Amino acid sequence: MDDRLISIIDDDESLRLALVGLVRSLGYRASGFASAEDFLNSGDIDASSCLITDIQMPGLSGIELKHLLVERHSPLPVIMITGRADPALRDKALASGAICLLKKPFEAAALLACIERALAA
């Protein structure tokens, strides 16, 4: 059981709940948000050890959120997930400083590997 908090942002409720459930099954604490704005307003930025966020969302996208975090000099490692197979998107995501980019649907083992990488950083 690891005490570290992993925050999860996805506008799709089913997927968000599933991710929260998966992260908890991996032994971490998890908390879910429906939008980047909700996360920013939550005050959990500093408390989080890792952020998993969807890219395509109404309002702020996952990549825009990462840019904001960089502006705020936040060390929070970000894992991005997307449903799109767009190579240009992949480049943008990694260029923004994301630790990992996962394509939906992904295997839990892949997410676990990304989380471990993010927490080690």
Place this chain on the structure above:
Amino acid sequence: MTEAFADTADLLDLVRESIFVRDLEGRILYWNKASEALYGFHRAAALGQDVATLLHTRYGVPLESITAQLHDTGRWEGEITRRTVSGEDRQIFARWSLRPSNTSGPATIVESGHDITGRKQAEQALGNSEYRYRNLFQAMAASFWELDFSAVGQMTRKLRAAGITDLHRHFSENPDIVREMIRQTRVVDVNDQSLALFGGGDKAVLLQSIEPFWPDASSMVYAESVVAALSRKPNYAAETRLRRLDGHEFDVLFTACFPPESLARGTLLVGVIDISARVRAQAALQKLQADFAHAARVSMLGELTASLAHEVNQPLAAIATNGEASLRWLGRPEPNLDEVNLLARRMVADARRAADIISRIRSMASRQVQEKSALPLKAVIEEALLFLRHEMQGQGVMVSLDLASDLPPTLGDRTQLQQVVVNLLLNAMQAMAQAGAARRMIAVTSRLSSPDTMQVTVEDSGPGIADAHRAQLFDSFFTTKDAGMGMGLAICRSIIEDHGGQIWVDAAAADGGARFSFTLPALSQG
């Protein structure tokens, strides 16, 4: 000579019939006032003249036979043609009497005559008219029948006497009575086209009861024509199916005509036009329209493929993730079954969600024949929005809804009406995307616009419709889209009109965008 008739002259001048006397050579010896009036010659001008020359007498039969009869029997009567002083020919019915010679003088012929020209003309006209009628009846391209329904008349009189007032209902409830009426209706005459259409080599074959020509399924149409005849309607027409002598049934336009003179005689006139070709063409047209609508739906789905695929992937990804989490919980030294239970429930819900999305897609892609049922308009619109939810999210489109919740249902095909709503929404989204609009809003409203009509309006915040395009908007192959085919709105119009409604584009919406509206009739709660 004139003096010899002076006494009776006054009397004869009062007689309306033309009376004159001539000698055997034809010279006029006496000429009454009526003769003056008839032929226009004054007494002074007529006396002493040869009548045949003066009046240009023409006989219908040889003069010799007339003269022979006159001398044999002393009488003759017949129709002759004479010319008046003004040159007009008149038909005269003349009666001749031979007055033999006696002590007062030689033999004379007394003629009385009256003008039958008017009557002859009327007879001629009637003859012509009958000739034309006969020709028409015979040669017309439609099948004509003259039917004797005096027996049916008796049957209906008995029903009336028995107190039946609503014949229509009585016939609906008693089909066997209608069959009997059909059996008792007999064919009096038919024209050539009837032989050709119904397959009789000889007219005699058709001169029987109309029973073999009327399939059971068409009985009510016969009943209705009887009711129409008895209600003093001038005619009746309906589409129905009749039967040839060889048993082959075909679609016809059946018309019956009830001129009062014929009704009094117990006959009526029926015209039958073969509309099989037209019915087939209509069926083919409907199928074509359905195929077009289907093609348009498939095309719309094609445009939405990416967002639909994405939409299905979400619940699938959630299921996979939940599954993996469950395995981890189960893999612990002490499996957390409560957690697994929760995850399993979520997986079931996600699977249902995926199935619903697939089902919506299948329904939209379906090629099935149009199926109309009572539909709640609000649900149809909401489902259409659900269909596009993902695409709208992706494009940043905000939707505002003002849907009346107490609208009556409409009779319609769910897939087709959804297609119309989806098409309008998609057009709005694409217009705003093409124009790169910063603010993308669509407002959808539904309301009762009149006691039996509902109106749906889709308004967007896009660039609107150019005045020049407004008239062509619903034409086939008209499009302002970069890669559009231009069939969407044309098909929407044919769908809405097929449902008894109208679709149109309004003058510019409040903020310059496009505003489309369509109406649908409310299903009357009968």
